[in-house]
Amino acid sequence: MPSFDVVSKVDLSEVDNAIQNVRREIEQRYDFKGSKCSLERNDEELVILADDELKLKQMHEVLQGHLAKRGIEPSVLDYKPAENAAGQSQRQKVGIKQGLSKELAKKLVKEIKDKKLKVQVAIQGDELRVTGKKRDDLQDVIQHLKTRPDEQPLQYVNFRD
DSSP, X not given: OOEEEEEOOOOHHHHHHHHHHHHHHHHHOGGGTTOOOEEEEETTEEEEEESSHHHXXXXXXXXXXXXXXXXXXXXXXXXXXXXXXXXXXXXXXXXXXXSOOHHHXXXXXXXXXXXXXXXXXXXXXTEEEEEESOHHHHXXXXXXXXXXXXXXXXXXXXXXX
16 A cells, blocks of 8 residues: 655754855854854853844754755744843854644644545654555545645655565
8 A cells, every 4th residue: 555654854964064054154254253152062052142132033044045955944932031141241042843743743644534525544653654545545645744834844755666
């Protein structure tokens, strides 16, 4: 029976490459000269340190631009509220969304079942397995999932006949 998996994964090595590019750009940009802005990754969390709120917003734009160049959608970033560090400086933690949350998985299952296609959907940990008798039904499911607005990007892997 044909099947495929719906996952949401981020290549962390590409994130590391984007972080290196951001650091390089910050060192060279005139508006960041003499500032103490930094960006680090701890597992699946980024820590942005900026001199003030304006520089923090500029760091967001630079980071999102470099992630987009690397093929990573900016919607994988989960910005936590900024907190004050020493003096006027700002510290912000940014989570990297990996896998499908339970709520999102249930919402996707409900949407697929509402389409009335002859497919079965099973939640397997942080991914979905979609199986059906016809390839066309599976391709319809993929098309439907691609058209919906998402809070995080989805990938379709392990398509098997």
